[in-house]
Structures are given as C-alpha cells and as structure tokens.
Amino acid sequence: MLEGLRAAATGMTAQQQRMDALSNDIANVNTTAYKHERTSFRDLVASPTGLGGAEQVGAGAGAAAKSAGRGWGQGGLQATEQPLDVAIQGDGFLQVKLADGRTALTRSGSLHVDARGRVATSEGSLLQPPVTLPVGTSPSDVQIASDGTVSAQGRPIGRMVLVSVTSPHKLDDASAGVYTTNAASGPPRAAGGDTTLAQGALEASNVDLGDAMVELMAAQRGFQMASQAVRSQDEMLSIANGLKQ
Amino acid sequence: MERGLYIAASGMLAEQARQDLISHDLANASTPGYKADRTTTKSFSEMLLRDASSGQPIGALGLGARIDKQVTDLTPGPLRETGEPLDFAIQGEGFFAVQGKNGVRYTRDGQFQVSARGDLVTTNGDAVLGAGGRPVRVGDDGTVAGNEIGVTQLDAAKRAGENLFTGTARGASKATVRVGALEGSAVDPITTMADMLGSLRAFEAGQRVITTIDATLSKAANQVGAL
Numbered sequence A: 001m002l003e004g005l006r007a008a009a010t011g012m013t014a015q016q017q018r019m020d021a022l023s024n025d026i027a028n029v030n031t032t033a034y035k036h037e038r039t040s041f042r043d044l045v046a047s048p049t050g051l052g053g054a055e056q057v058g059a060g061a062g063a064a065a066k067s068a069g070r071g072w073g074q075g076g077l078q079a080t081e082q083p084l085d086v087a088i089q090g091d092g093f094l095q096v097k098l099a100d101g102r103t104a105l106t107r108s109g110s111l112h113v114d115a116r117g118r119v120a121t122s123e124g125s126l127l128q129p130p131v132t133l134p135v136g137t138s139p140s141d142v143q144i145a146s147d148g149t150v151s152a153q154g155r156p157i158g159r160m161v162l163v164s165v166t167s168p169h170k171l172d173d174a175s176a177g178v179y180t181t182n183a184a185s186g187p188p189r190a191a192g193g194d195t196t197l198a199q200g201a202l203e204a205s206n207v208d209l210g211d212a213m214v215e216l217m218a219a220q221r222g223f224q225m226a227s228q229a230v231r232s233q234d235e236m237l238s239i240a241n242g243l244k245q
Numbered sequence B: 001m002e003r004g005l006y007i008a009a010s011g012m013l014a015e016q017a018r019q020d021l022i023s024h025d026l027a028n029a030s031t032p033g034y035k036a037d038r039t040t041t042k043s044f045s046e047m048l049l050r051d052a053s054s055g056q057p058i059g060a061l062g063l064g065a066r067i068d069k070q071v072t073d074l075t076p077g078p079l080r081e082t083g084e085p086l087d088f089a090i091q092g093e094g095f096f097a098v099q100g101k102n103g104v105r106y107t108r109d110g111q112f113q114v115s116a117r118g119d120l121v122t123t124n125g126d127a128v129l130g131a132g133g134r135p136v137r138v139g140d141d142g143t144v145a146g147n148e149i150g151v152t153q154l155d156a157a158k159r160a161g162e163n164l165f166t167g168t169a170r171g172a173s174k175a176t177v178r179v180g181a182l183e184g185s186a187v188d189p190i191t192t193m194a195d196m197l198g199s200l201r202a203f204e205a206g207q208r209v210i211t212t213i214d215a216t217l218s219k220a221a222n223q224v225g226a227l
Helices: A002-027 A209-241 B002-027 B189-222
Strands: A037-043 A046-048 A058-060 A063-070 A077-079 A086-089 A093-097 A103-106 A111-113 A119-121 A142-144 A149-152 A155-159 A162-164 A172-175 A178-180 A196-199 A201-203 B037-043 B047-050 B057-061 B065-072 B079-081 B088-091 B095-100 B103-107 B112-114 B120-122 B151-161 B164-172 B176-179 B181-183
Touching: A002 A037, A002 A058, A002 A063, A002 A209, A002 B002, A037 B151, A058 B002, A077 A086, A086 A093, A093 A119, A142 A196, A209 B002, A209 B189, B002 B037, B002 B065, B002 B189, B065 B151, B079 B088, B088 B095, B095 B164, B103 B151
Parallel strands: A086 A201, B088 B181
Antiparallel strands: A037 A063, A046 A058, A077 A201, A086 A196, A093 A103, A093 A162, A103 A178, A111 A119, A142 A149, A149 A155, A172 A178, B037 B065, B047 B057, B079 B181, B088 B176, B095 B103, B095 B151, B103 B164, B112 B120, B151 B164
16 A cells, blocks of 8 residues: 555656756756756556455556756857857867866857966866967957867967767766766767857757746646545545544 | 455455556656556456255355456557657557666667667666667767667567566567657556546445444444343
C-alpha cells in the first residue's frame, strides 16, 4: 500500500524537477547564447504487489527525472553592430581561461577589452589563446573574420580559436553560459570548418517561449495527476482504517 | 460467515494492488516511450458446497479475487516533435536495442546522446545498437540517420524499469525511425483517472461488506440468546 503512495509521490517529484528546469529556461529567454535544459524521465523497477496479485504481477516504483544536458540548437543572431560582439554559427565554443586558471568553453560572445588591451568575456575571463590589441588600437578598428582571425587596421593580430567537444550534453556548468569539459564530454578539439564567427552580432537564447509555456502546463498537469494518485492512495488507507469501528 | 470476511478482504487486496499499478502509470505520464499495464482480475477457483448428510449440492462458493495477469499494452504513444538531432521515435511497432550492463535490453525511449567516444548512447550511458547489432557512430556533424538505428520486433516484452524491456527478439521490424521526435507516454490520463476512481470505490465497497459482516457477527455473538 505504501509502495503505491511512494510511487505517486515520485511522479510529483519528477514533474517538479521538470518545472524547475523550465522556469530556469523561461527566466533566461533573453540571455545571450543561453541553451535550454532538457529533462529525461524513466520508470523505476517493479516489485511484486503482494497478496492482491499473482506472483508474476509487479507494480513499478514510480518515475524519476534527471537532467539530460542542454539542447544545443542554434539560437537566432541579433545584430548589435558592436565590433567586439561575436556570434558563433554552428557547433562550437570560444575557449576562455577562468579566474582560477581552468580552461572553459562559452558561446556567449559579448567581448570587451580590459585595461591591458586583452580581449575578455563580459565576466572578465581572457580568451584562450589570448588576443591582445596593440596599444592605441580602438575596438572599432578591429575586424574579426568568419574563421576567427582578428585584424586591426588590416594587420592580423591574433585568432579567436573555435573548439567543440564530442559530447556537449555532458559538459559541466561552471557559471552562467560557461562550461567545463570532463571525461564524459571528451576533451576540446578544433571545431569543424562549418562553424563560423559573425562579428557585430550576438547569439540569442534558444528557448522558445511558446514551447516552454506548453511544456510547463504539461508538467503542471502531470504534477496534478500524480497528486490525485497520492490523494486516492490516502483515501484507501483511510478506508482500510475504517474497518475497525 | 467468516468465509465472507476473507472473500471481501481478498477483493480489497486486489484493488489495492491495482491502485499501486495505477499510481505507477500516473507517475509516468511524461516518461518517453512508457507503456501502461492492463490487468485482469480473476476469482480463485470456486468450491461446490454439498449437504454432508444428504449429498445434495447447495451451490458454488467463490473464494475472492486477485490480479491474475498483467499485460503491457504496447500501443504506440503520440509522437512529439522536439527538433533535437539525437531524439528518435519509432513509427510503428518495434523497439530500439541497447547494450545494457546485463545484456541486450529494448526501449522505445529515443532520447539519446553521444558518448565521449562518439557512440550513440541512452541517457543512462548504454550503447544503442545499429541494424547489425553494433554500436551506432554519431557523425562529425552530430547527427545520425534514422535508418542506421536498428528496430527489433519483440515477443513477450516485459518491463524491466529504467524505460527498458526484456523479451525475445524476432528479427528486424519494418517500422521507420523518425529523427527529431520523441514518443510520448502512452498513459491515457482520462481512462487512468477513471480506473483509479472505480478501483477506489470498489475498495470502499469491500470495506462496507466487511463492516456489515462484522456487525452481523457481533449480533450473533452478543444478542442471540439475550433476554
């Protein structure tokens, strides 16, 4: 009896997890290069039902949700006309060095120049390998080619390297929009030739607000159904309790 | 009289087991490729009551019921477009074969990922098997064609948890694999909720029978012979 109560409760927990991920997506509908989160569900193993069923009849233990990484679909490009804004088109990342020395990956191309002329992300992480503007170069003189070559007043001064990993679903989140590689994701390698950079644009979030709202409603209804099952199980317990007057 | 008590109790136990199965179905209303169970309740074999002195038959007596069979309803669920390159849905009958830790298992949950080695795997990390029974390689562009993934016909499919099924493979299926879509859960909320309510009321009726028999027994024990 309590197994059924627990099975129904696991359904509520799983839907709650999905709602959390969706709320996060909706909150980030305007975040540069944000990638929506994916939730996967699985059913939990069955155990015999006890006296009420034959030996081979088993009731499952409910459902569980877990994160299935992010959906890496391309976000739309938003023209900003800022010379140090870059949008990645295709599968790939910019490589940056975090404050603690680790190398990380990001698609958020809102770049700027720090006090020493080095190109850094909006969070202050330097590009890896570094790109430094020569003294006296204004950002408006910088041209970034689609292959990442950076030139100032016609002279090449560095290259923004694009990398990708074999299994982007397994990347760890380091901070907002910044990911670190691990054994499951595979090491960074040079991105394919069809991955390009677009200067003067940013990649928009790939959250589709309509889809996210529909998903949220479905999750809410799923949550309600599971909670009805909890209530029904509770009522059965109360009826069983009423046997002894 | 006492027999009636136990018969009613067996009915309550069967409804309780059914309710557990329904809870599991409702909890999986969003699990991709989930298949709901159908159950059949069967009464225990009946006994023929006979008058001991005359040998005259009195009639049959049932001994209550229990859930006898549990069959997974393999009707395909609705397909949902997701646009993800590594989501796959089977159009028609059959299962994806995956290499589990304890042998080949089958699933209709096509939410796959790519492993660090470049193979197509489930979210649990089990390799998805191709038409030839070998792992499927994900292309450099991060996609896999639908026809590279094997779809197997399965006999006696039995749920094994984690969205997996066991069963006897019976060759390749003619079903096609659609890329960028997932099969939703086949739990029908309306019939499942109706079953839940029906089962709840049947359970309640069983309780009423027991309390009525109990009241009758109480009369027999306390009032017969009282002045």
